[in-house]
Amino acid sequence: MITHARLDELPASRTREYVRGLLVEHNALPRRDELSARFGEWSDQALERITSQNHRDIIRRYIRWHHQRRMNQMDEVTQGTFLRAKQSVTVAIELLNWLTERDTELAEVTQAHLDRWQAEGPTTRGIASCFLDWATRTSLIDPSVKLQPHRRGTSPRLDATAQTELVATVSHTIDMNPRDRAAAILILVFGQQVTNIVRLTWDNVTVTEDLVSITFGTVEIALTSPLDEPWRELAATPTHHQTAAHPNSNWVFRGGSPGQHIQASTLTQRLSTDFSTRAARLGTLHELTKLAPVAIIAEALGYSPATIDRHAIDSSANYAQYIASAAATRKAPR
Structure with missing residues (x-):
């Protein structure tokens, strides 16, 4: 009888894991x-x-x-x-x-x-x-001893001009496949993380005649024309990539392994020929924090307020300035 444990006894290889995936997808092995x-x-x-x-x-x-x-x-x-x-x-x-x-x-x-x-x-x-x-x-060491925390370097980000040019290019290019374009738009316009994008299923996507919307957790993001075009193209051919490895796949971004979504590192590498996903995402968040309060951006994009607040500080955006500006507008004579 074939079991995961019996497969684990074989030498580790891509072939072993691919066969395992096929057996899982065709219900010959339980999913794990x-x-x-x-x-x-x-x-x-x-x-x-x-x-x-x-x-x-x-x-x-x-x-x-x-x-x-x-x-x-x-x-x-x-x-x-x-x-x-x-x-x-x-x-x-x-x-x-x-x-x-x-x-x-x-x-x-x-x-x-x-x-x-x-x-x-x-x-x-x-x-x-x-x-x-x-x-x-767990009381294994003296609680007073501490390491200096690991600090990552400052990551580069795309400026507003580069962001705008990339959005225009991605929205109309015919040189990228629809899935890569769809992912690129979520990064460039909405600052979404690749790790969240690759886990999207068609249950997270709503396509109507008037609007396309994508749901991340409890947050729904609306895409208007021309940002919706690659998503409409994908929705029109939902079984386009269904094979023996993905007989009933509901993943938007199907991977090379049977039944699995694409790895975030793989999608990042595919998009790297056009832009850095990290630099683009940080650039988007940097610009968005200049336009609206932290709480609104965090709720709209599905981020924690603390994360957006760090970007707001970095971009010199200040909620107090926003409130003062709004108050001044309300007091202005009509």
Whole structure:
């Protein structure tokens, strides 16, 4: 009998995973969260890199009760969650092996240890803060010891002129396929993240004679002409890409793996020949925060107010200025 466990015994390869996907799509195997399963396999191998048995037990608990528990609570483990979990565990292992080389247990770690370890290595060592926060909550270390947080560099963003030119190009080009155009519009005009776009299904899309709307969570975004054109084209041929790998697929952005949506990294790479998705998204949010209050933008685009507030500060937009301007308009003589 074919089971996921029996397939897992075969050498890891793209062929193995493609066959697994086909079996799932045709109901010969039950569906499972593949990224969660992959993280489990990866973490078993990662534990072998730990040079101390006591530290290995600690990392095993960290994996199980922090990362795997979080994944088990998700409807679908995203690529970002998967990669961040791997990075967090990898850096934690590096820290514990460093302590072992100095005959130090995690419970004995001091601020001097952490300062030295962080100073000797790359800035990504700051990512170990996630592990140390967990260790503090589980009473494994002195709560007073802290790492300097990992700070990412300032990402470039497209300016308003470049954004406008790209929107005009994407709206009318015939050199991009409809799916790439549809995704590009959601990034360039509405600042949506690629990780959310790739998970759209046709249940999230409404097409009427007058309007096309896309729903992200509870937020509905309306697309007027010409922004709606690629979506209308896709809706007119909903089974265009249905194959043995996607016999009943409801994904808007179908991937190469059976039954799966396209990976965010793959879509990002496809669009990279025309623009940087991150720079475009940041440019869009930067400009939008000049036009409306943070709360309104956050609600309209499905972002948290804190996220939009950071962009508002960066673009020198200020809600108080907006309120003052509105008040002055109301008081102006008619």
